[in-house]
Amino acid sequence: MSYASEKAGEPAQGLAHRGTGGSSMDDAIPDQDPGDTSRLLLERLQAWKHACGYLENYISATEKIHRAHSKEYEKLLKTVSDPLKEGHHFEQNLGGIAGLFENVRSNTQAIANSHLETEKNLKGSVLPILARLHTEIKHKNKELSGGAAKGSKAVDKARNLTQKHIELLGQSIASFTSTGGKVEPSHDPYILQKAVEHRLHKQILEENNNREDLLAVQNSFKAFESHIIQTIQQAMSSFRQIVGAQADTTKHMYSDMIERSAHIPLDFEWNGFVKRNNNILIDPRDPQRSMFNVNFPNQNHRATQPLIAGSLERKSRVIKTYSNGYYVVTPAKYFHEFKDDDNIRKDLTPELSLYLPDCVVGAVNGTLFNVKGKDVSKGKVGGALSMTHELAFKAHTPADAEKWWEVLRAAAGQNPSGNVGFSEPSSPVAHRQTSGTQPPAYTERQPAPVQTQGLQQQQGYSATPHSATPHSAGGTGHHDYAGVQSATTSAVPQNTPLTTAPASEGPGAYTASPVTSSPTASRVAPGQEAAAQAVQRSDEGGFGSGV
Secondary structure, X not given: OOHHHXXXXXXXXXXXXXXXXXXXXXXXXXXXXXXXXXXXXXXXXXXXXXXXXXXXXXXXXXXXXXXXHHHHHHHHHHOOOOOOOOHHHOOOOOOOHHHHHHHHHXXXXXXXXXXXXXXXXXXXXXXXXXXXXXXXXXXXXXHHHHOXXXXXXXXXXXXXXXXXXXHHHHHHHHHHHHHOOOXXXXXXXXXXXXXXXXXXXXXXXXXXXXXXXHHHHHHHHHHHHHHHHHHHHHHHHHHHHHHHHHHHHHHHHHHHHHHHHHOOOOOXXXXXXXXXXXXXXXXXXXXXXXXXXXXXXXXXOHHHOOOEEEEEEEEOOOOOOEEEXXXXXOOOOEEEEEOOOOOOOOOOOOOEEEEHHHOEEOOOEOOEEEEEEEEOXXXXXXXXXXXXXXXXXXXXXXXXXXXXXXXXXXXXXXOOOOOOOOOOOOOOOOOOOOOOOOOOOOOXXXXXXXXXXXXXXXXXXXXXXXXXXXXXXXXXXXXXXXXXXXOOOOEOOOOOXXXXXXXXXXXXXXXXXXXXXXXXXXXXXXXXXXXXXXXXXOOOOOOOOOO
């Protein structure tokens, strides 16, 4: 460690005291280095210069930060610079959300501008103050190096010369003692002592001059450091004003945004939205829609109106009991069975569908009547695999049974006086084919006439003639059954039951022959239409499975 660093904490008075030579005990050549004081002061100036440089760096970094903040706020402004998407949903007048975003844009732009202005003020007002102070410290350093430092070098030179003559005096005295006082004139101790005194006097003058110079510098340091601190205070005050003003601006801008949003009435936007779209929004004063007030194309077309509908009971093949159901005969000549007629809670799906032209309608007996045919409710594949079954129905009253029987016979083509016709709907919407609603895919065949004269009731059934008209489902699903002609009948011996033709003959081909007739009895000629009114109950026939 240097001497200057060891003595850095000692007061200036101590240094001045060490420089005085009033004491008789002082050495001619002091141990103190005259350059220690100047080096210490130079080191102190260097410390002040570095402190000023630190402040300059801090202010400069703050200025750069504000410039960067200005750019960042410009980026932030771009997030709200575009108009609001679907902006027509918001009130464009002041006081709403659209006005709030305008306020946000203007305040954000003001914050960005304030940061840019702060950067300019710091660069133009605060940094020059510290830069001038830095320059003053450098000048003080040069002043000290050029004045007191040079005086210290002069003192060192004078001390070296004095020390040289003191050494010559010592050598002369040693020679004088050893030779018994015989010395050369130039080495006379008297002469040499006078020379030492002369050099010492000059040395002391240099030391005193250097002391005065250093003392003046020391005294000026107090005032100079006061000036340094005062300048730093001035710079920091300007820094506080500039940065504080920017902070107040930012605080005010954010407060304005918050206050603008807080003053928006809660129903302001909704009321404006309702006012602008009152022709589209639902009016709570309008009544609710009802099925009774709704119309649609072909709503009342005659093809959609049932020929007859109501509840009937059908006998089950397994448990031999009657179960209630809802039945409909449609103009499309289908006889549908439903669990009930509630099409509001669920979509009505037929449990059973009989295509009546392919069926045989038995005679009515009080409230009872039978229908023999295939279930086609499962579509083409299910209809093709379905077997022919005889289904027994029971109406509530004989009159109801008679009504059902007449409609079924007419739809099946067994009613000589009532033909069921069907025409295409007038809707412009194209018809769509739906699985399960088309007639079964059977080969188009004409029913065979059945002899009905003289038939008698057997086994509790009336022998009323009845026939079925098979129909092919290979078309579009719409058929025109108008113009079906009544069938002719011919006499048949009495007590002759109806028997079905062999399976190879196909559906709908029935012959009227005695029970004892051979299996090769001729079939009734096609092209005539009649209805068998009684069907023999035997082990060959029965109710549909699973009914």
